[in-house]
Amino acid sequence: MEALKTYATHHKVALHAVELDVQSETSAQAAVDQVIAAQGQLDVLIHNAGHMVFGPAEAFIPEQYAQLYDVNVIGTQRVNRAALPQLRKQGQGLVLWVGSSSHRGGTPPYLAPYFAAKAAMDALAVSYAGELARWGIETSIIVPGAFTKGTNHFAHSGRPADTKREQAYAQGAYAGFEQEVLDGLATCEPEDADVSTVAQAIVDIVGSPYGHRPFRVHVDPSSDGCEVVNAVADRIRAEFLRRIGLSDVLSPRLIPAPQESSHG
Incomplete structure (x- = not known):
């Protein structure tokens, strides 16, 4: 603050x-x-809160998974329930989700809890898009790739609570594996990768005209393949909604704002 x-x-x-x-x-x-x-109004709601953890999936206790889901997934629901009544009342607005290419792109091990939470958040965002369109509310999803520089994501990532099981991996078949993962991700990331491009993508979407904002924008300098998979998944979603007669929820319905009555 x-x-x-x-x-x-x-x-x-x-x-x-x-x-x-x-x-x-x-x-x-x-x-x-x-x-x-x-x-007097809300224009844009951005879901950007998130926390990363790093380590073997088995070594994270169930409560850690629950806590991660609470921040990355359930937190969006708390904020939606607070903000959406106002957006529905207005008949216009934008809900912008900051996701992760990990939900469908190529992913390394040792990030399972975070990847699972981001996949859940993306599924929620897609479902909400269809449920908000008739209220005149747009949905856009920013899909950043892995940025190992410029954020505190990796530096401040959470660790497994079960250190005994974590050590079983570190001293066993997966000795040195953590560094292999980090080094591998770094080799995929171009030297000029700049995390501020994610912020710029948000600015561009917010500044776009109502009704013309993109459903997804990928910002992935490492090209992990998520954009390729999402293109197919989003096309299939659109085709299915058309098949079942719900094509109108693919774009927001403009609802005229109520006019104040005048007395002459």
Whole structure:
């Protein structure tokens, strides 16, 4: 919060930070209410909260999986339930999800809990898209690839709680494997890969005209193949919705804003 306030002051921009904990329904509702009270409306809802873990899947205890899902998946539901009534009332708005190419691209081992949570989030985003279109609400999904530089994703990633099982891998058949994974990812990532391109993609989508925003935008300098798979999956989804007579939910329905009555 303080860093954002400092940035706004230093750069002289109208940036007002509002605290929101995606793991708290009360916090999510309070944040949304605060924005609506100040601005009178919501324009864009961005799901960007996420946390990564790194290590052998077996060594993470079930509670760690649950906690990761709580942040990366259930957190989006808390915020949606707080914000969507206002967007539906307006008859217009944008829900933008920041996902991960790991949900369908080539993926290395040792990131299973994070990949599983991101796959769940993408499935939720796709389902929501069809359920919000008739309310006039657009959906866009940003799909970043692996950026090993410029974020704290890997540096601050969580570790398995069951250290005994973690050591069984580290001292057994998978000795040195963690570094192999990191080195392998680094070799796929171009030297000029810049994570700020993800932020720019968000800016571009938000700035696009209503009704013309892309459903997906991939920002993957490592080219892990997710864009290829998603092109097929999204085409099949669209074809299926047309087959069952629901083609209208593939794009938002523009709902005219209610006009105030005038008395002469």
